[in-house]
Amino acid sequence: MERKTLTVGLLFGGESPEHEVSIVSAKSIARHLDRDRFQLVPIGVARNGVWAVLGDPFARLADGELPTKSDCQFLPLERGGEQFGLPDVFFNMIHGAGGEDGQIPGYLEMLKVPCTGAGRLALAAAMDKWIAKSIWESAGLPVTPYRAISEEAWNLDLRGFIGQCLELGLPLFVKPANTGSSVGIEKVKDAARLQQAINDAFRYDRRVLVERGIDAREIEVAVLGGYDPIVSAPGEVLVAGEFYDFADKYVDGKSSTQVPADLDHVTAQTIKDMTRRAFLSLDGYGLARVDFFLDRKTGDIYLNEINTIPGFTSISMFPKLLESAGLPYKEQIAMLIDLAISRHKQTAGKLAGYRSGSEWFKS
Structure with missing residues (x-):
């Protein structure tokens, strides 16, 4: 046929x-x-x-x-x-x-x-850095120490929040809760700059995170599939500047990537296991790229972010990681479409509502 x-x-x-x-x-x-x-x-x-x-x-x-x-x-x-x-x-x-x-x-x-991709709830939770970190913390997964605040709370007590943030130690990263591609993120090395950096982040979202800056390697892992997904070997972003910002990703292009990352077996497997847990704890489906920090001094691993619609050019990190796992770019695209159809068939068979049999509404 x-x-x-x-x-x-x-x-x-x-x-x-x-x-x-x-x-x-x-x-x-x-x-x-x-x-x-x-x-x-x-x-x-x-x-x-x-x-x-x-x-x-x-x-x-x-x-x-x-x-x-x-x-x-x-x-x-x-x-x-x-x-x-x-x-x-x-x-x-x-x-x-x-x-x-x-x-x-x-x-x-x-x-x-x-x-293609995850459902609306999983997407919304993953996109919101504050919510995603809260879910991961509940699942026992390590995240970078942070503070979070809404714009309304900031306007009521900005000095108190600044004090909480400075307790984390400098440098700090200020991030809007709901942007991707490092849009609106600033590295703060001077306490006098923190208030303005937070105000700038509020231009992009009404909720902001302030994270402790860590001298770390930036590790990324690709996930493709459903409830037993393919998890790639970790790759590494070799950052040219102070951090992997929007300009470095899409304008200057000075940073490079290494696939797979130069990691010992135990560290690589730990990161893969954490990737799977992070993906499933958010009810992930279809695709995601999960980003980590690997502390250069202590070797500690921290979840950074999850990208549920990562860059998908033929040279983007996500498809490169999966190609290294033996899945060609063209097949990745087809698999995502097949996964979408499979999930749709599964959810379409669920009961949409409850019918009591009562006829009170006819009276």
């Missing part, structure tokens, strides 16, 4: 600061998608939130920007424009707000359409 070609709605762009990163990842996926199995439907989300179905893959992109007014519609939400049927499955490659925080996947779940 001939296998049906599935339409894959490739979601990219978005309203977050990681808009351009998402476009680069999506272009790479489009080039490597198995066209014998899948028909591509590129769906760009502009910075202003407009969705555009791009008939000729990415031909309408100009200078890395998506059109801010769509002449075609994916769903009949407005009058006018050409209307498209829903794809068989969505491939979510929107980094940051909208895609990685569970908003769009949750909407697609409501429409009963499969989507």
